[in-house]
Amino acid sequence: MSQQSVTMADVAKAAGVSRTTVSFVLNGRMESSIPESTRERINQAARDLGYRPNAAARTLASKRSSWFGLVTEIATSPFATDVIKGAQQAAWEDGNFLLVAPSDAEPGMDHRAVEKLLEQQVGGLIIATTWHREITVPANARAVPCVLVNCFDADGEFPSVVPDEIGGGYVAAEILANAGHTNIGHITVATGIPAQIGRQTGMKQALREHGIEQDDSKIVPGDGTADSGYHGTQTLLSQPDPPSAIFCGNDRIAMGAYDAIKELGLRVGEDISIVGFDDQEILAPHMRPKLTTIALPFEEMGLAGVSLLNQMVEGSPIENRQITIGCPPRIRSSVALHGQR
Amino acid sequence: MSQQSVTMADVAKAAGVSRTTVSFVLNGRMESSIPESTRERINQAARDLGYRPNAAARTLASKRSSWFGLVTEIATSPFATDVIKGAQQAAWEDGNFLLVAPSDAEPGMDHRAVEKLLEQQVGGLIIATTWHREITVPANARAVPCVLVNCFDADGEFPSVVPDEIGGGYVAAEILANAGHTNIGHITVATGIPAQIGRQTGMKQALREHGIEQDDSKIVPGDGTADSGYHGTQTLLSQPDPPSAIFCGNDRIAMGAYDAIKELGLRVGEDISIVGFDDQEILAPHMRPKLTTIALPFEEMGLAGVSLLNQMVEGSPIENRQITIGCPPRIRSSVALHGQR
DNA sequence: ACGATTTGCTAACACGATTCAGTAACGCGC
DNA sequence: GCGCGTTACTGAATCGTGTTAGCAAATCGT
Numbered sequence: 001m002s003q004q005s006v007t008m009a010d011v012a013k014a015a016g017v018s019r020t021t022v023s024f025v026l027n028g029r030m031e032s033s034i035p036e037s038t039r040e041r042i043n044q045a046a047r048d049l050g051y052r053p054n055a056a057a058r059t060l061a062s063k064r065s066s067w068f069g070l071v072t073e074i075a076t077s078p079f080a081t082d083v084i085k086g087a088q089q090a091a092w093e094d095g096n097f098l099l100v101a102p103s104d105a106e107p108g109m110d111h112r113a114v115e116k117l118l119e120q121q122v123g124g125l126i127i128a129t130t131w132h133r134e135i136t137v138p139a140n141a142r143a144v145p146c147v148l149v150n151c152f153d154a155d156g157e158f159p160s161v162v163p164d165e166i167g168g169g170y171v172a173a174e175i176l177a178n179a180g181h182t183n184i185g186h187i188t189v190a191t192g193i194p195a196q197i198g199r200q201t202g203m204k205q206a207l208r209e210h211g212i213e214q215d216d217s218k219i220v221p222g223d224g225t226a227d228s229g230y231h232g233t234q235t236l237l238s239q240p241d242p243p244s245a246i247f248c249g250n251d252r253i254a255m256g257a258y259d260a261i262k263e264l265g266l267r268v269g270e271d272i273s274i275v276g277f278d279d280q281e282i283l284a285p286h287m288r289p290k291l292t293t294i295a296l297p298f299e300e301m302g303l304a305g306v307s308l309l310n311q312m313v314e315g316s317p318i319e320n321r322q323i324t325i326g327c328p329p330r331i332r333s334s335v336a337l338h339g340q341r
Numbered sequence: 342m343s344q345q346s347v348t349m350a351d352v353a354k355a356a357g358v359s360r361t362t363v364s365f366v367l368n369g370r371m372e373s374s375i376p377e378s379t380r381e382r383i384n385q386a387a388r389d390l391g392y393r394p395n396a397a398a399r400t401l402a403s404k405r406s407s408w409f410g411l412v413t414e415i416a417t418s419p420f421a422t423d424v425i426k427g428a429q430q431a432a433w434e435d436g437n438f439l440l441v442a443p444s445d446a447e448p449g450m451d452h453r454a455v456e457k458l459l460e461q462q463v464g465g466l467i468i469a470t471t472w473h474r475e476i477t478v479p480a481n482a483r484a485v486p487c488v489l490v491n492c493f494d495a496d497g498e499f500p501s502v503v504p505d506e507i508g509g510g511y512v513a514a515e516i517l518a519n520a521g522h523t524n525i526g527h528i529t530v531a532t533g534i535p536a537q538i539g540r541q542t543g544m545k546q547a548l549r550e551h552g553i554e555q556d557d558s559k560i561v562p563g564d565g566t567a568d569s570g571y572h573g574t575q576t577l578l579s580q581p582d583p584p585s586a587i588f589c590g591n592d593r594i595a596m597g598a599y600d601a602i603k604e605l606g607l608r609v610g611e612d613i614s615i616v617g618f619d620d621q622e623i624l625a626p627h628m629r630p631k632l633t634t635i636a637l638p639f640e641e642m643g644l645a646g647v648s649l650l651n652q653m654v655e656g657s658p659i660e661n662r663q664i665t666i667g668c669p670p671r672i673r674s675s676v677a678l679h680g681q682r
Numbered sequence: 683a684c685g686a687t688t689t690g691c692t693a694a695c696a697c698g699a700t701t702c703a704g705t706a707a708c709g710c711g712c
Numbered sequence: 713g714c715g716c717g718t719t720a721c722t723g724a725a726t727c728g729t730g731t732t733a734g735c736a737a738a739t740c741g742t
Contacts, residue, residue: 005698007697007698007699008698008699009698009699017720017721017722018721018722018723019698019699019700019722019723020700020701020721020722020723020724021720021721021722023699023700023701024701024721027700032720032721033718033719033720033721034719034720034721035719035720038720038721052456052459052460053460053698053699054401054460054462054697054698054699055397055460055461055462055699056396056397056398056400056401056406056461056462056697056698056699057397057401057697057698057699057700057727058698058699058700059397059699059727060395060397060398060401060697060698060699060700060726060727060728060729061698061699061700061701061726061727062699062700062701062727063700063727065397074422074425074426074429080422081415081421081422084415084441085415085443088415088441088442088443089443092442092443097440097442097457097461098441099438099440100425100429100439100441101429101433101438102426102429102430102433115393116438118393119393119394119395119396120396120397120438121395121396121397225627226627226628226629227627230629252623252627255627255628256627256629259629262603280623282593282621282623282624283623283624286566286567286568286593286596286597287567287596288567288571288597288600346728348727348728348729349728349729350728358690358691358692359691359692359693360692360728360729361691361692361693361694361730361731362690362691362692364729364730364731365691365731368730373690373691374688374689374690374691375689375690375691376689376690379690379691394728394729395727395728395729397727397728397729398697398727398728398729398730399728399729399730400697400729401696401697401698401699401727401728401729401730402696402697402728402729402730402731403697403729403730403731404697404730683742684741684742685740685741685742686739686740686741687738687739687740687741688737688738688739688740689736689737689738689739690735690736690737690738691734691735691736691737692733692734692735692736693732693733693734693735694731694732694733694734695730695731695732695733696729696730696731696732697728697729697730698727699726699727700725700726700727701724701725701726702723702724702725702726703722703723703724703725704721704722704723704724705720705721705722705723706719706720706721706722707718707719707720707721708717708718708719708720709716709717709718709719710715710716710717710718711714711715711716712713712714712715
């Protein structure tokens with residue numbers, strides 16, 4: 001109906017020049033010598049007619065598209081948002097678009113998603129996961145430059161961007177150590193995944209450097225739920241020498257820990273200090289007291305992924321194929337000074 | 342480099358037919374009489390060569406694209422995810438794509454976003470917001486069919502999909518009334534927005550039908566934060582005849598309410614019953630006790646939006662321009678029977 | 683056995699850009 | 713007034729597909 005699309009030819013006619021000239025002017029090709037007067041005339045005509053370039057035609061003719069594909073598990077995640085946001089932002093600034101495809105549910109879905117994206121002529125691919133882990137990349141993803149975000153492949157064939165779990169664990173423990181705590185508990189986020197291994201490694205290192213030794217009984221396995229935090233905390237606090245501080249593997253665990261502590265008649269951030277992990281925005285700043293935690297830099301990871309992809313598409317050499325993004329602490333009110341004075 | 346794109350012409354040559362025939366077969370045009378044997382030969386050739394259709398060329402030639410544009414505030418929202426997810430799913434099932442553009446930050450951004458999407462030849466637009474409200478639609482959105490999700494325009498020019506706030510408020514109050522509560526408090530989610538007005542209206546209606554009259558002092562204004570829930574609850578419970586149940590305008594308010602109740606030495610779900618609103622997945626099911634709340638149907642709204650858009654694009658008449666999606670209760674453990682026996 | 687219909691395909695134009703190769707007009711030095 | 717370089721453009725091919733119109737051969741009806 002109102003599909004009265006104005007084409008370059010229309011603009012050309014209106015300005016009294018050829019399509020070629022219009023193309024040069026509108027794309028800002030300066031190497032062709034076209035006087036300011038003509039440029040202005042063409043731009044004016046384009047504006048008057050309400051000219052809107054046809055991206056499909058452009059893609060076809062130039063063999064270069066203005067978008068990247070992002071494959072992610074939309075389903076289970078408040079995190080996906082942040083990755084998308086960061087990637088979106090970076091792409092948008094270069095005039096690029098993000099085509100988001102879901103990789104949920106059945107296996108093989110990701111292969112189909114990549115296939116669909118390739119059909120759309122994406123210039124590059126980002127594959128992102130909601131929790132940090134190893135994945136096997138669908139074979140067809142090799143057709144274009146591809147970057148992994150929050151995940152990695154076994155042989156390191158693909159460049160990847162992951163959070164610095166070790167650094168995060170280190171900072172968490174350091175915060176507690178610096179506050180004077182020497183008896184520190186830890187409830188793990190899960191067992192055997194990069195998040196748990198990294199965070200625990202970082203914690204151990206920080207404690208060692210502060211001359212604190214941590215008994216194995218102070219580390220209790222959790223499963224990422226508030227329930228596991230609740231029970232883990234009960235376990236820790238019922239020991240003969242209960243810790244004065246607990247590093248919780250994630251914010252939900254911290255949430256459960258709060259409940260257990262309060263039920264025992266103790267006060268979080270006074271009697272017992274807590275540090276979480278993830279910095280979930282609808283959780284951590286709203287807990288009482290507000291949770292001190294370590295942020296997972298999803299937005300920055302999405303951003304870094306797109307930057308990396310841009311470099312690859314432009315053919316620049318990649319100096320660093322394994323980018324880790326720092327996990328910055330968010331100091332709030334759940335850690336108390338503990339001390340010997 | 343590996344851009345060895347296989348075209349229809351290649352498939353045609355391999356199968357020993359013309360390009361036209363390949364196009365017919367691959368698009369499943371049955372009105373042209375082509376024997377099964379030829380079809381099979383062509384399909385085989387396409388598979389062997391790894392043929393992948395070029396969406397840009399297809400869009401250009403057919404003047405119909407396989408994607409919709411979704412404009413949303415990516416930034417501030419765990420909700421955006423769900424809308425995207427629902428829309429994604431619906432679009433995907435019809436072989437369509439969702440092009441997601443951010444409308445954040447500066448005003449005018451949404452206009453630019455729509456412009457960009459139109460350049461990509463989107464066949465329709467969805468404009469979604471993170472909280473239910475009135476918006477002014479960018480003028481250029483009228484170029485293609487356009488549906489509003491979780492928002493609406495002043496004159497109802499555009500079809501919209503919004504949550505049934507009144508129904509949600511009704512159900513929330515009904516849950517409490519049915520449990521035997523007659524003295525019910527309410528902490529509003531904000532002041533003067535559709536969510537507050539609708540939920541409060543629904544609550545009043547339910548209470549009236551149950552023969553319960555609610556004093557104005559039982560309604561305290563909140564601002565959507567946990568803090569306002571905390572203080573609101575203190576206000577309510579320090580009254581001469583404190584309520585036995587509180588309907589919280591959202592889940593974060595409920596979170597604050599929990600803290601206030603526990604601090605007073607009372608037990609949530611036993612001494613005081615709580616109903617929330619939103620059903621934030623990383624919050625409500627993890628609270629202790631698990632929060633009974635009313636869900637905001639973001640995913641369904643995204644889905645409904647795309648369905649509506651599909652109808653419009655196909656030119657079907659729209660029977661219902663103002664779709665409201667129900668807000669279903671999620672019964673958990675924060676409501677206790679209160680009673681006269 | 684002959685015209686009419688069906689079957690099985692193909693030629694050719696269109697879509698809206700990009701881009702390479704080329705050219706007409708003009709100024710300028712000598 | 714001839715050659716040369718610059719300025720200001722334009723023509724035509726190309727990208728990969730959709731789509732209409734039509735053609736040759738096979739089949740059918742009588």
